[in-house]
């Protein structure tokens with residue numbers, strides 16, 4: 001039977017198992033919206049296209065499935081760019097469908113025409129402009145395949161209006177093979193053997209894990225490996241949740257706002273097992289003093305990650321899951337070593353660092369609520385079972401430090417791009433994908449205003465997302481840098497004309513709460529966590545609280561500023 | 564170090580832009596770039612000459628391979644490769660200098676492809692060294708126009 005392009009699109013999405021998409025209509029995609037009610041796919045109308053991509057991204061991060069979104073041409077398409085770049089930097093599988101002017105008008109500066117394929121070339125894994133309806137089904141299949149395999153990432157498909165109206169016979173391809181794209185999932189055994197031998201000889205081994213462990217579902221095997229061979233674990237911010245945050249071998253996150261123990265361990269380790277992490281500058285600090293005593297094993301599915309920033313001794317190009325499984329096997333082959341005993345001195349040393357300089361904060365004289373306290377209470381009340389999304393800034397760092405993530409995909413935060421305004425729409429996506437779960441956006445008073453319009457989306461679809469604003473009346477992270485490195489020249493970070501967030505919540509039909517006293521934190525949190533509605537909690541926290549430890553930009557990891 | 568990369572790509576709209584964007588976006592250098600169709604329909608060959616230290620060249624090759632539309636990347640500096648470039652040079656040729664220019668043409672085994680009363684247009688083919696040499700030789704007569712194709716290269720059949 002012949003179908004129109006619009007019908008083919010929706011039918012293909014169904015074939016890909018897509019149940020929900022986030023979108024916003026316009027002239028170029030009206031043919032698709034015309035068909036949408038007849039399809040089984042549930043559409044969530046956002047209030048800004050950036051929100052649609054972040055929501056699809058939060059959906060993907062919380063489930064591992066591909067997130068989908070649909071927007072119109074021109075401004076609809078350009079509004080997605082920040083969302084796409086956010087997903088690209090963190091390797092998140094999202095497919096973005098953009099409307100385009102009819103093929104005959106492309107290149108003519110037609111109304112709402114923009115070269116979105118050109119604009120997003122550097123921030124997508126791949127993208128397509130569909131010029132012929134006969135290519136449509138195949139390209140959609142490719143888009144989903146590319147987005148979700150290898151190192152995942154966003155793929156954009158640009159759909160001219162006439163292609164959506166044209167008809168052709170529909171058949172969805174069952175399989176796909178691309179001669180120019182064959183990600184390597186299985187490790188070279190020889191390399192893994194070498195790695196196992198190196199690890200077995202190590203006296204001060206350390207695992208440094210990253211987002212790749214989450215995306216390849218390797219958390220469980222990582223945990224098994226670490227416990228079996230008594231290897232202390234640190235991770236990047238992207239890797240939080242892969243290894244249980246309450247395990248004795250857990251040292252906390254490393255890097256700029258990493259724990260003292262994690263950064264000291266990196267500095268002293270003799271073998272560093274890096275899995276699914278990419279030696280980002282926020283992690284390494286001054287790169288030539290990073291892990292100065294260590295031989296480095298680097299497992300990554302993306303060959304470009306290897307030897308990009310640091311030299312490694314044993315590179316292993318592979319999916320983290322397969323590589324760790326093989327490593328576990330190979331380590332098991334090594335003759336009866338009492339691993340716990342062998343590493344006991346080292347484990348004692350790193351635990352010593354944990355005790356010497358734990359994450360902590362001064363319980364101040366001012367009587368103001370401490371933001372770290374709020375995170376500790378959120379952890380206690382949720383027993384670490386919530387999905388936490390974050391905005392960007394100090395709020396994000398406190399959320400990373402003072403809540404213990406037990407499971408993969410419960411920590412959702414913009415790492416690579418650091419996108420303010422990410423957390424709330426991402427929480428919406430996570431809530432759509434996990435209807436029964438408690439989803440909390442830990443927000444700053446600045447960031448939350450960047451996508452606050454999505455309140456209407458959350459309320460409209462009865463999504464009981466909880467926004468906890470750690471309100472310091474500042475662009476706090478900017479202020480912290482100005483305080484520490486720019487002689488307190490507080491130019492621009494002050495947010496003293498913030499809206500009344502309680503009234504704002506109410507104006508959108510949600511619940512709003514103001515918390516000014518420490519003793520009110522727990523009762524109010526209890527109340528909102530039990531509420532079936534969208535809630536904003538505006539918590540007035542210590543305005544000039546800083547995030548510690550802090551490694552100044554460009555300094556070595558051991559040059560930490562402590563509380 | 565200078566490297567010549569042979570890059571086989573799917574010939575689809577935007578492929579040049581993907582490759583060029585990769586170089587500009589990541590701060591890699593392109594010294595010459597040449598693209599043309601191959602014998603296989605839908606496949607083009609790009610020859611890119613670039614320079615950088617070993618780690619940069621490794622990144623360039625890996626990043627190129629990562630592009631979905633790139634089928635194959637070969638670093639021809641790894642092998643004994645034959646390398647050629649063609650240049651058209653329009654040189655000022657007065658009555659007095661003409662004979663000498665023609666002698667140079669002879670020595671370098673290039674061709675005269677156009678003549679007028681005061682100009683000669685030469686076609687030169689060779690590797691970089693030869694082209695630089697002839698340019699040096701001709702500069703004093705006055706080079707009026709200059710167009711070069713960029714390097715193309717091929718692995719030699721006999722490797723030793």
Ligand SMILES: Cc1ncc(C[n+]2csc(CCOP(=O)(O)OP(=O)(O)O)c2C)c(N)n1
Nearest residue numbers: 393394395420444445446447474475476477
């Ligand atoms: C879209 C965007 N613009 C600017 C920045 C730079 N930036 C990083 S943190 C920050 C301050 C965020 O303020 P707020 O949301 O109140 O969080 P706080 O640090 O106070 O917790 C800014 C402006 C950014 N990360 N993203």
Ligand SMILES: [Mg+2]
Nearest residue numbers: 444445474476
């Ligand atoms: Mg703030």
